[in-house]
Amino acid sequence: MIFTLNGEKTEYQGPLNARLLDVLRDEYRLTGVKCGCKEGECGSCSVLLDGILVNSCMVAMGRAAGSDVVTIEGYSKTDRFAALDKAYASVSAVQCGFCIPGMILASECVLRKYPHPTEAQIREGISGNLCRCTGYNAIVHAIQIASREGEGLW
C-alpha cells in the first residue's frame, strides 16, 4: 500500500486493519501523535488525512491508501505551524502538553476554514480535542492571535 506521509511517498506492507495511530507511532516512530484513549474521544492522536482532522486511532491503515497523511512532525516544518507555535507560546497555552500536537492540528483546520474565525468557530473547531489543564481559554486566545499575526498564511 502506498500513501503520502508528511510529504513523502511511503510504502506500507503491514496489515491493512492496523490502526493508523499504532502504525504512525510504532512503525514510523512519529510519537508526536499521542495516544490518550484509543476510542476516538480525546483527540490527542489527531492527524490530517487528506487535509481533514481525524482521530488516527479510529482510522484503519487501508483507509489511508493513496491518501495524504500529515502528523505534527510534518506540520511543524511549516510557516503556519511557526505562527501557531509563537501564538501558543505568547499566552502559555501549553500546560502538560499531551493534547497539544492534536490541538495544533485542530487549530490549523479552524484557520484553514475560517482565516478570521469568531470565538464560537474556534471553540467548535477544537471541541473534539480534550484538554484537562487549561480550561481552553488560552488555546482559544492563541488561535485568535495566530489568525491576526499570521495574516495571509491561511
Added chain:
Amino acid sequence: MNKISESVIKLDHAGKTSGSTWYVADFPADGMLFGKLVYSKKPRAHLIEIKTPPLPEGYLIVDKNDVPGKNEVHVVLDDTPVFADKTVEFIGDPILMVVGPVEKEVKRIASAVEITYEDLPAVFDMRESETVFFEYKYNKGDTAKAFAEADMIIEETLRTGRQEHAYIETQGIIAAPDGSGVMLHGSIQCPYYVNRAVAKVLGVPGENVRVIQDPTGGAFGGKEDFPSMVASQASVAAVKAGKPVRLIFDRAEDMEYTSKRHPSVNTYRAAVKDGRITAMDIDVLYDAGAYTTLSAVVLQRGIICASGVYTIPNLAVRGRAVKTNTVPNGALRGFGGPQTFFCIEMMMDHIAAKLNVDSLDLKLAHLAQEGDTTSTGGKYHFPVPLKDMVAEVVRNSDYRAKHAEYTEPQTGRYRRGIGMSLFFHGAGFTGSGERELIKAVARLHKFADGRVEILATSTDMGQGLKTTLTKIVANELGLPLEKVLFGDPDTSRMPDSGPTVASRSVMIVGELLRRAAETLRTDWKDGEDQDITEHYREPDFIIPFHLDTFTGDAYVTYSWGVNALEVLVDTLTGVSTVTGSWGCFDVGTIIDENIVKGQMEGGVMQGIGYASMEQIDSDASGRIRNRTFSDYIIPTSMDVTNLHVCNHIAEYPAGPYGAKGAGELPLVGIPASYTEAMEVALETKIGHIPYTIEDAMKALTGGDSK
C-alpha cells in the same frame, strides 16, 4: 506589578508543540517487555485458584511470589499489596502481570488467565461500613451550650461524588534492572515516593532505585501515590525478567482502577441566635475505598475546611474515613477540601434562606479576619482579603443586580441563576507535615562557567514548575533564564525536595531555592564550582500543630478565592449552560502571570465539571460503569465559553517574593457557586454534587433528586 510576574515563554514549550518531547510511552520499545495486569473481577473474595495458559518462550507471569522484599506498597501506611495475596478487596485489585515481548500476545495471555474466587461479603455504601480507617475530632468553644441557647437549629446531610482526574496521558512507567536495583522513569508526581516504595518492595536500599520523572501529561493528584503501585509492579517484573518492562495503562484501566476523589456524606447542624451562626456540629464521612492510601491526610484537610472561611465561635467536628470494597480514593486537586467547602457554602446559603437574608450578606457577616482563631485553634496570621475580593467579583459579574433579578419568580422556558462561593486553600502540607515528615531539601550547583543548575525533585506536570522555579533562581542571581538549568527530576543526583503536591512547590521549594540563590549571589566565586544546599525551616510565627489533639496552625498561610457563576437552564430539557464564571484568586505574588492564569482557568473548569457533569456510577457488583471518555464526560471547549479570572495579591512574607500556593485553590470552592446558581434558577434546594441534567429534570418535574 512585580517584575518576576511578567510572563516568559515556558521552558518546556517548544518540544510540546512540535511533538518532539518524549513522554514515557514515546521511548523506543526495542528490547523491552510489555506488561499487562490481570485484575480482580470480584469486589471481595478469597483467591482459590489461578490458571494461566501455556506461556510461549520469553513470556512470564509475575505475581506476589516474585516480590523480593515486602509485598506492600508504601504510601502513608503499607496495606496496599503489590499483587493480591490471599484475598482481593475491590474490582481492580491487581493479581498478577503478564510480561512478554509482543504487546498483542501479552494481552491475549492476560485475557486467558482464569481465576476462581470464593465470594466474600462486600461493602459499597460508606454509611454501612464497619471498618473505620481513620477518625479525627476537634472542638472549639462550647457547642452544647450554643445549641441549647439557639433560637434556630438547621440540620442537613450533604453528599459529594467521586471525581476522576482524567489527565490525558494515562499512568505509565518503564522499569529496567540496574546493577542490584532498578532504574525507573515515567509519568510521576513524586519521584521519592516511588523511590521509597520500590526500595521496600525490592528489599534494596533507596540508592539502588533510581527514579526519573519523564515529562508528565497531567496529574492533578492522580500521579501522587498511584505511580508507586505501577512502579512496584513494573520493578518486580523487570527484576524477574532481567529486562526492561514497560507498563502503560489503557484508558479503561486508568478510569476504572486508579484513584479518584473521595465521595463523601456529611451531616451539618448549625445553631443560630439573633441572626448569627453561633455553633456548628459537623460529621464528615469520606469513602476511602479498599486500602488506606492517602485517606488520612485527605480527611484531615477535609475536616479542617469544614467551617470554610467563616469564624464560628463554637465547633464540634468529627471526621471518619471508612473502608468500602471499591477502588481506593486518593489525591485530587483540593485534597479533601472541595467536599467540605461545598457543604459549608451550601449550608450558608440554606441558613440565609431560613433567615430570609441575602446569602452573600450572611457570608460577609461571618468572615474570618486577620488575628481570628482558625477552626483548629490556630491563627489567621495575615490579612484576609476576602471582602475586597468579593467586591471585585460583584463588580465584574454584576452579581447583586443579577441575584436580585433572578431570585424573583421566573417564567418561560429558560431560567437564570447566579451563585457565589468563598473559599481558601491552606498552602503546603497539613499540620506539622512539612517540618516533621517532608523536611524538604533543595540545592543549587554553580558550574565554573557560571551556569547554575537547580537540584530539586519537584516535578512539572503541566503547572509550569520548570519555568517558575527557574525564574525565581534566575531573578535572585540576576542571570538570564538560559544560564539556569533544571533537568528532569532524578533521585540519583537530586535531593528530596518533597512531593509535588499540596500547592507547596513554589511557596516552599521556591523559597528554598531563592534562599540558596541569595547565598550563592553573596558568595559567588568566579571560575569555581559551588554547591549551596537549603533545608526547610518552619516560620517562627507558627502555632505548632498537634495531630493527637488536632490543634494548632493547620497551615502556615492561606490562598483565598471567590467565584461567581451564572447559569441558564432550559426547563424543557434540564440542560444548564454556564453563561459566566467570574473568579478572583489570591495566590500571593504571581511568579508568572500566564502560568497562574492558566492554573486558575483550568482549575475553575475542573471544578465546574466536578459540580455539574462528572459522574461515576457503579453497578450492583460495585464495578465502575464509566470507563471511557464517552461516559465520563469532562468539559470541552464549548461548555464554558465565558470564564474570567483575576487576581488579588496579598503577599506572604515567607514565600519567594511573597508567593503562596496556587494549583489547587481554583477548584476548591467552585462547586457551590454552580449549585447555588442552580438553586436560584430552579427555585429548589440542592444538597449534592454532581448536580446533573437528570437532577435538574427531577427538580423541574417535582420528583425527588437523588
